[in-house]
Structures are given as C-alpha cells and as structure tokens.
Amino acid sequence: MTDMPLLSDGILLPKSVQEMSMNGDEPPPEFHVKDNSFGCTYSSDLAASGSVPVIDLSLLLSSKDELEKLRLALESVGCFQVLYSLSSKAIGHGISSSFIDKVREVAKQFFGLPQEEKQKYSRAVNEVEGYGHDLIVSEKQVLDWNSRLFLRVFPEHQRKINLWPESPDSFREMLHEYSTKLKQMMDLLFKAMSKSLNLEENSFSDQFGDNPVMQVRFNFYPPCSRPDKVLGVKPHSDRSGITVLLQDEEVEGLQIVKDGRWITVPVIPHALVVNLGDQMQIMSNGIFKSAVHRVVTNTDKLRISVAMFNEAEPEKEIGPVEGLIDDNRPRLYRNVKNYASFNYECFQKGKVALEEVKLHA
Numbered sequence: 469m470t471d472m473p474l475l476s477d478g479i480l481l482p483k484s485v486q487e488m489s490m491n492g493d494e495p496p497p498e499f500h501v502k503d504n505s506f507g508c509t510y511s512s513d514l515a516a517s518g519s520v521p522v523i524d525l526s527l528l529l530s531s532k533d534e535l536e537k538l539r540l541a542l543e544s545v546g547c548f549q550v551l552y553s554l555s556s557k558a559i560g561h562g563i564s565s566s567f568i569d570k571v572r573e574v575a576k577q578f579f580g581l582p583q584e585e586k587q588k589y590s591r592a593v594n595e596v597e598g599y600g601h602d603l604i605v606s607e608k609q610v611l612d613w614n615s616r617l618f619l620r621v622f623p624e625h626q627r628k629i630n631l632w633p634e635s636p637d638s639f640r641e642m643l644h645e646y647s648t649k650l651k652q653m654m655d656l657l658f659k660a661m662s663k664s665l666n667l668e669e670n671s672f673s674d675q676f677g678d679n680p681v682m683q684v685r686f687n688f689y690p691p692c693s694r695p696d697k698v699l700g701v702k703p704h705s706d707r708s709g710i711t712v713l714l715q716d717e718e719v720e721g722l723q724i725v726k727d728g729r730w731i732t733v734p735v736i737p738h739a740l741v742v743n744l745g746d747q748m749q750i751m752s753n754g755i756f757k758s759a760v761h762r763v764v765t766n767t768d769k770l771r772i773s774v775a776m777f778n779e780a781e782p783e784k785e786i787g788p789v790e791g792l793i794d795d796n797r798p799r800l801y802r803n804v805k806n807y808a809s810f811n812y813e814c815f816q817k818g819k820v821a822l823e824e825v826k827l828h829a
C-alpha cells in the first residue's frame with residue numbers, strides 16, 4: 469500500500485473500480501472476500517433463485533390477506549417486492565413505469581459522465597455525502613466493487629445542493645420528484661406495518677419524528693473479472709427503518725439470506741424491492757427482521773441500482789414499541805438515539821450495531 473494517498477482518516481486506492489474494470493485489471497487483494505460474519509459461507513454455489521414475496525401496494529390497506537402476506541415476509545426474511553401499479557391513479561402515490569425508466573436513465577447518464585465531472589461531487593474526507601468509493605478505515609475491511617453517489621434528500625433544508633449533479637440537466641428535478649414519491653410510499657408502508665401487528669397506525673412513524681431523514685444511494689457496479697472473490701456490496705443489513713430499492717432493469721445481483729442460504733432477488737418489471745432495516749427491527753422488538761443482503765458481481769454486465777433509506781430524526785430516541793413488549797416477548801433492545809452515527813462507530817470497530825443495542829438477559 470506504499471503509493472496510496474493517505475487521508476487523515478482513511479486510505480483511498482489509487483484507481484477507481486470503474487478504471488480498473490475498464491482496464492481489465494485483476495481486483496487488488498483489498499477487495500478479496502475472506503469470510504463473512506453473518507454465518508453464511510461465501511460461495512456462489514449456494515445462491516439459488518428463490519422466492520421473495522410480491523405485494524400489491526394498492527391492496528395493502530384494504531385487504532387482510534395482503535397485510536398478512538406483508539407480516540409474514542417481514543417476520544421471515546425482512547424483504548419483499550412491491551408492485552406499483554401501471555396506472556398511477558390506482559395507487560395514489562403516482563409512480564408510473566415511465567417515471568421509473570427516467571430515474572434509471574438519469575442515473576445511467578450520471579455514471580457515464582467523465583471521471584473529472586463526477587469528481588466535482590466527490591465527498592470531502594470523513595463526509596459521507598457525495599460521489600465516491602470505499603475508503604480503507606480499518607485493517608480488516610474488505611472493499612466493495614462499486615462507485616456510488618450518496619445524498620440526503622430530506623429534510624429538504626438539509627440538502628447539500630452543491631453535491632447534487634448539475635448534469636444530466638434533469639437530475640435535480642428527477643431526484644426531488646422521486647424522493648417525494650418514495651416518501652409517500654414509505655409513509656404508507658409504515659402504516660401497513662403497524663396495522664399488520666395490530667398497532668395504532670402511527671406507532672412507527674411517531675418514533676421517527678416530524679422530519680425523518682431520507683437518503684438516496686445511486687450504486688454503480690462495473691463488470692468484475694473475479695466474481696468468485698469480489699462482492700459489489702459485502703453482507704450487511706441497512707441501518708434504515710426501511711429501504712426501497714430500484715434494481716437494474718435486467719441485471720440481477722442482489723441476494724438476501726433466507727433459511728441460512730443466499731437467494732437472488734429476481735428482477736420483476738414494475739416492482740421495487742423493500743428491505744427492512746435495523747431501526748425497524750429495533751422498533752418492532754425483533755419481530756420484524758432486518759434483511760441481511762449483499763450484491764454479487766459479474767464478468768460482463770454493469771449494474772445500476774438506486775436505494776432510498778429513511779431514518780429517525782437523529783435527536784429522537786427509538787426503541788421497541790410498548791405494545792410489542794410483554795412477558796412472552798420481553799424488551800429485546802435498549803432505546804437508542806442517532807443510530808446512523810452509532811452504526812458507523814460500530815463498523816469502524818468491526819462490531820455489529822444491532823448486537824450492541826441488544827439487552828442481554
């Protein structure tokens with residue numbers, strides 16, 4: 469690692485994954501997966517195309533069966549796909565397939581810009597927002613084979629608009645519209661999740677506060693010559709309440725753990741993937757599972773995904789909802805504030821945040 473630039477709190481490899489991919493370079497050892505800490509062996513042989521429940525958003529608040537399907541999905545894998553209808557009127561949140569095509573197109577155009585242009589939005593040291601790659605912050609860390617653009621979208625007054633690309637032209641407008649629509653969808657999902665557990669509709673959203681944080685992450689995974697050794701994203705669970713993920717329109721790569729095995733989340737037209745995050749696992753007193761997931765690489769196709777995350781206002785304390793604590797199910801987690809920064813501290817120490825907030829009997 470001698471000729472790598474040394475930053476005050478992290479090391480950046482001299483070449484971006486995009487450059488290495490274009491040159492056909494062998495990924496350096498910093499990217500090689502050795503093992504993982506989630507009890508699943510890293511082996512692509514284990515990955516099977518398994519089923520992930522598909523839920524119709526337009527039925528969620530009116531159909532008991534659909535609500536039951538949601539609850540079962542969240543109690544088992546913490547992941548489902550949600551169909552947004554082709555007709556925007558049918559749902560009310562106004563997501564049409566042509567708008568989804570636009571989001572994908574704009575994301576593709578951004579990642580297709582020359583490196584110097586994208587560097588304009590590159591993040592400052594120790595600041596998570598902006599365009600960039602993994603920094604090495606600990607010796608044990610294995611790097612992810614991706615570039616990404618990470619931005620805060622809500623609360624609106626906290627947007628760092630100078631980090632929002634000016635090119636392509638429609639980027640900012642698209643992102644504002646996309647995040648507004650997804651906020652509505654997340655509100656609806658929070659209500660449905662409460663209802664599915666026989667709780668008051670606002671049980672989860674009240675804990676998130678009036679101005680919950682929302683962030684977006686545009687992920688770009690270039691082809692990789694060693695998919696047997698290198699992951700697009702290592703196994704992790706999201707720190708969010710929920711994550712709504714727009715997968716690439718044709719290239720699969722996302723896998724989740726189901727019954728101790730990795731299964732591929734298939735690409736379904738007109739569907740968004742919903743992953744439950746740690747904050748919802750905490751608020752549901754462990755009834756809902758934060759989905760453990762990863763992204764695999766492939767040798768010849770690039771893949772783009774767009775992940776939208778919500779989290780509680782940092783100064784609000786979150787914890788298990790009272791109605792979900794009883795003698796049979798004692799309180800599993802302590803209350804916690806600012807889970808985002810707590811999660812990052814744990815990551816730097818090689819610890820799992822969700823384990824650290826667990827109450828041990």
Ligand SMILES: O=C(O)CCC(=O)C(=O)O
Nearest residue numbers: 685687701722763773775
């Ligand atoms: O690219 C994907 O499918 C998933 C990305 C992901 O897990 C994340 O951004 O947290």
Ligand SMILES: [Fe+2]
Nearest residue numbers: 704705706761
């Ligand atoms: Fe994730």
